[in-house]
Amino acid sequence: MKLKISHIVIASALAWASGAQAADADVVKIGFAAPLTGQQSNYGTDMQKGAQLAIDDFNAMHPVIGGKPVTFALTSEDDQADPRTGTTVAQRLIDDGVRGIIGHFNSGTSIPASDLYNRAGLPQVSMATSPVYTARGYKTTYRLLTSDSQAGSIMGAYVVKRMNYKRIAIIDDRTAYGQGIADEFAAAVTAAGGTVIKRDFTNDKALDFSAILTNMKGLNPDAIFYGGGDAQSSPMIRKMRQLGIKSAFITGEMSKSPTFLKVGGSAAEGSIVYMGGLPKEKMPGFAGFEARYKARFHEDPVTYSPYSYDGTIALLTAMKDANSTDPKVYTSWLDKVNLKGVTSNGIAYDTKGDLKDAPVTIYKVEKGAFVPMDTIGGKS
Template identity: 55%
Template sequence: MNTLNIGKLTLSLMVGLALTACGGQKQGGDSTAASGDNEIVIGFAAPLTGPQSHYGEEYRNGAQLAIDEANAQKLTVNGKPATFKLMAEDDAADPKQATQVAERFIDAKVAGVIGHFNSGTAIPASKIYEDNQIPNIAMATSPTLSAQGFKYVFRSMTSDSQQGTVLGKYAVEKLGYKKIAIIDDRTAYGQGLADEFEKSAKAAGATILPRQFTNDKASDFQSILTSFKTEQPDVIFYGGADTQSAPMIKQIRRLGIKSPFISGEMTKTPTFLTVAGPDAEGVFTSLAGFPLDKMPKGKEYETKYKAKYNQDVATYSPYGYDATWAMITAMKQANSSKAADYLAKLQAMDLDGVTSQHFSYDAKGDLKDVAITVYKAEKGKWVPVDSISTGSK
């Protein structure tokens, strides 16, 4: 055989091997095809670097705890004992990076995805998952996510239309705030929550001052806060993360504005209490679900979480845990890690979870069993003051 023929044969073998490795079929989410055994890969996406990394790390901890428990139970999927693996990727809370992460998951043939964390990342990534038939359970709360009509999209937390509606009504009817100032960070999450809060507060009879805006990279808010010195609203609502709400409340107090401050679940964090310090006192926040000690399996989860990570449960890990177990349970019930087989089981899921005894979905992928808890910062701790259950929709 001459040198030319040897070269052609070598090239042919290399191409054949490459095509075998790639599989030639992106759709369907069959992770076992990629690994060649019964290792089932589940993708995970959240900010793991940058100012929101504390959210993503805790969220990932919950998902990993579920993975570890499933592996310890040696569950049967695809007709034999399965090993689950979490493929954790950092989307840095950036929409462009999120779509790149989604493409990596498709190339890796993951069986499903837990995440993304932020609405601004989950919404663009969801189109990629839908086109490639990959179920994904997002933490994101923007109503837009489920309004797209995608059948592969689910949530692990209430939508802003649920939380914002409850919080706006509560602020007016229970806390007695009538003149309300609203600021949001223009992200899908922050603006969406503020929009729903505003609609609900108006419906309850509140007067809304001209809306103010910032962004999720800002640290100086004095220009938008100055007008509140003369207006002295009954309350200031902020839609956004603790990276802005903590310095914002400090600047509010430094300007001599005495108005109470209220925000959503991304402010209800240990980080906010630490950064805001004494200025956190009296701040109200809301969070989907009941307080950890009132969750159906909250105390049991807290014990397991502390034993594994040697830290307290902050906010998001129970939701990541339930979402991961819901996906794994659907695969177990279908005896398959192929999305075409287990999607119907996920759609019909009724999981006895940590966050809810009925972790289940409506036709849009929103959670049916909805509760909102209002918290108040008192002496460096978040203290639950009221829980509002809206029941199954």
């Protein structure tokens, strides 16, 4: 089935069906997990709003599954970006009887939680980018974004061959995401003929990078790559410029955020940030999504909500196509989903649960904004 998102009823206020149909409808819970408090809450709440809007829009079509009206409801849990908390909330969602999972956000929480969801037979559509997430043969893991193996290999080759940066220093935060993307990037740099002259690491709670950067300053790298989130990348770029380090700064999608621009300030100018997916200007359904998002939440969408929206629509579409909300019945239908969504004209999964359409866009910070430089791969 090829579902065109623009045909979904725009008014989210109609999402909760009224009258006799609503009274008779089965309520089907969809689980959601992400960091909703702490340093990474900006990512989780953005992702949560995209999932909620998708549920609102799908409910507005008054879906009938198994011969009976259904109303979908989002059940949210805060995993605090912590692996141990992630497994705790995963079990809580399973015990609560949810029929599918949107989340988690981090690779470090998504991977251990996926063990539980797989044993419970629950499909999980995650923002995790680590290749490990979909590499273990589970039939329940699906991905919302380009994987690190795809993005890292593209970026490593790009900075060496297209940007002519040959001597690269790398820092990561030792999380499953940060270390994973740094490993992929480093391998691609070497394969493209560049040299990784230094690797160092910090953690996802650190704020002082003086020692690491002072050491790297003496090496005078062409570029410094950071694998991790904006809570670290924004003070890192400030410290780089304060120390007089003129190396290019390159980092991933967790820094494509208002926080990086605000905290990084003028020091962030010229930074290179990549993100899986098309720029919003080229996303086929972004204009309509943006209008519905603003009407529903009275703010602009940020980075991850378009992807969680599409992933949620894919999950609900699989239920509709299978004519069942039973995970044992509808999971295999996720493999057949082919959507014209917000982020892509072809949202579909391969046999591992990775996106078949997986472009990467490279942005440069110019005048306090992320300006697209290049997009590699993908359908527009």
